[in-house]
Amino acid sequence: MEENLKNFKKNEISPAIMRRLPNYLRYLKEKQKEGVEIISSVNIADDMKLSPIQVKKDIASSSKVQGKPRIGFEVDGLIADIERVLGYGNVNDAVLVGAGQLGKTLLSYTGFENYGLNIVAAFDSDPAKCNIKIKNKTVYPVERLSEIIKKYNIRMGIITVPERFAQNICDIMVEAGIKAIWNFAPTHLIVPDKVALKNEDLAASLAILSSQLKVILNKQEN
Amino acid sequence: MEENLKNFKKNEISPAIMRRLPNYLRYLKEKQKEGVEIISSVNIADDMKLSPIQVKKDIASSSKVQGKPRIGFEVDGLIADIERVLGYGNVNDAVLVGAGQLGKTLLSYTGFENYGLNIVAAFDSDPAKCNIKIKNKTVYPVERLSEIIKKYNIRMGIITVPERFAQNICDIMVEAGIKAIWNFAPTHLIVPDKVALKNEDLAASLAILSSQLKVILNKQEN
DNA sequence: AAAATATCGATATTTATTTATCGATATTTA
DNA sequence: TAAATATCGATAAATAAATATCGATATTTT
Numbered sequence: 001m002e003e004n005l006k007n008f009k010k011n012e013i014s015p016a017i018m019r020r021l022p023n024y025l026r027y028l029k030e031k032q033k034e035g036v037e038i039i040s041s042v043n044i045a046d047d048m049k050l051s052p053i054q055v056k057k058d059i060a061s062s063s064k065v066q067g068k069p070r071i072g073f074e075v076d077g078l079i080a081d082i083e084r085v086l087g088y089g090n091v092n093d094a095v096l097v098g099a100g101q102l103g104k105t106l107l108s109y110t111g112f113e114n115y116g117l118n119i120v121a122a123f124d125s126d127p128a129k130c131n132i133k134i135k136n137k138t139v140y141p142v143e144r145l146s147e148i149i150k151k152y153n154i155r156m157g158i159i160t161v162p163e164r165f166a167q168n169i170c171d172i173m174v175e176a177g178i179k180a181i182w183n184f185a186p187t188h189l190i191v192p193d194k195v196a197l198k199n200e201d202l203a204a205s206l207a208i209l210s211s212q213l214k215v216i217l218n219k220q221e222n
Numbered sequence: 223m224e225e226n227l228k229n230f231k232k233n234e235i236s237p238a239i240m241r242r243l244p245n246y247l248r249y250l251k252e253k254q255k256e257g258v259e260i261i262s263s264v265n266i267a268d269d270m271k272l273s274p275i276q277v278k279k280d281i282a283s284s285s286k287v288q289g290k291p292r293i294g295f296e297v298d299g300l301i302a303d304i305e306r307v308l309g310y311g312n313v314n315d316a317v318l319v320g321a322g323q324l325g326k327t328l329l330s331y332t333g334f335e336n337y338g339l340n341i342v343a344a345f346d347s348d349p350a351k352c353n354i355k356i357k358n359k360t361v362y363p364v365e366r367l368s369e370i371i372k373k374y375n376i377r378m379g380i381i382t383v384p385e386r387f388a389q390n391i392c393d394i395m396v397e398a399g400i401k402a403i404w405n406f407a408p409t410h411l412i413v414p415d416k417v418a419l420k421n422e423d424l425a426a427s428l429a430i431l432s433s434q435l436k437v438i439l440n441k442q443e444n
Numbered sequence: 445a446a447a448a449t450a451t452c453g454a455t456a457t458t459t460a461t462t463t464a465t466c467g468a469t470a471t472t473t474a
Numbered sequence: 475t476a477a478a479t480a481t482c483g484a485t486a487a488a489t490a491a492a493t494a495t496c497g498a499t500a501t502t503t504t
Binding site for chain 4: 262263264274278282288289290291292293294295
Binding site: 056070072 | 450
């Protein structure tokens with residue numbers, strides 16, 4: 001009675017693969033738009049600067065599409081499977097706290113819907129920023145944060161406040177029932193074990209890129 | 223004649239450790255601000271939700287600070303060493319293309335100076351956005367991009383244009399001599415091998431967080 | 445239609461990363 | 475001041491991830 005699911009065991013996808021899946025998805029959708037219907041691991045690997053073996057393994061563990069030797073994989077099938085693994089189509093309502101420059105940028109960003117993010121309300125401590133609408137979303141005074149999280153049973157919170165306020169906002173969110181926090185404040189937050197935390201650290205990305213640049217420039221000197 | 227540098231061999235720090243270093247740095251600076259002068263691996267591990275063994279190993283390979291049994295490591299020394307590894311103090315001049323919402327946010331972001339990013343000029347294709355200053359930085363028409371990169375010998379480029387323009391901007395940058403590209407457009411860019419590319423994919427982060435949230439919520443149902 | 449070739453899936457190997465162990469040592473406690 | 479204890483550095487073991495190998499198969503070439 002065993003299903004024909006190859007390595008597709010128990011939805012257990014490693015973190016390393018999970019990090020690459022969004023890249024595959026973006027790449028495959030571009031190819032789809034170009035009219036490509038079948039693509040091989042070698043092709044993907046060349047374009048994405050990965051090894052073909054890695055691409056094959058990643059596909060095997062995140063999709064049940066069968067590749068054909070000498071031909072490749074069906075693009076539509078890969079896209080559908082990767083989207084499912086990434087939770088495309090799920091909807092997560094979220095609140096955002098901190099309607100400053102960065103907060104407004106996230107509120108305006110249109111790329112999130114596909115990943116199921118639905119920011120239902122924003123909050124700010126500055127009365128001057130409250131009770132206005134940004135991209136159709138109302139900014140409430142931060143005093144109402146807990147109330148609204150509870151009322152709408154919201155599970156995800158986005159923090160875009162200055163770092164000195166971040167822990168306090170985080171605590172309020174956790175107390176009100178938030179289970180996943182996306183933190184853009186450059187600070188270390190303390191959360192209980194059963195709350196997921198993802199720090200978005202632009203400075204860290206920059207540091208990594210800078211060190212790569214240094215390597216490149218050094219090589220060219222030789 | 224061997225130097226007392228422990229595992230501190232050849233400046234070769236693994237990518238996995240490199241990714242964690244900015245987190246350590248942020249954490250240690252907070253402790254420093256609180257007046258903490260010595261800290262143990264167990265302490266760091268508890269707060270950062272890592273294992274003490276991993277913390278010890280990370281410190282050993284990125285710092286030459288000697289820990290004392292039963293005591294810990296000198297905070298100031300750790301900070302200094304990690305900053306050096308991350309290239310804190312290096313200065314990288316950069317150009318930014320795309321003075322929209324996200325571009326303006328990055329131009330205004332103050333957290334980058336410490337990591338040596340110095341955005342010297344911004345560019346946009348919309349004449350209405352040009353020749354104004356944002357946070358003291360002039361926005362030039364994109365036609366002048368190549369010229370200014372070459373004139374000031376700039377090596378890093380930041381792309382915050384809509385995805386359909388990203389590859390074109392990327393090509394102009396590469397042709398003009400850019401060696402490291404920080405891409406915020408949600409698209410797959412093709413660059414030569416000797417150019418470093420870092421894609422900043424907010425949707426990908428979100429996808430990972432969403433899948434963690436799903437796991438948490440499922441556990442609570444049981 | 446047969447031979448050559450490219451890519452597949454599966455498995456094996458290598459490399460990287462994390463976690464565990466253990467003697468040494470600095471502090472704390474008795 | 476001696477014994478107990480916590481944390482260190484170093485090394486070893488275990489786990490995870492990336493890469494290599496190989497027979498099978500679908501297409502292309504001859």
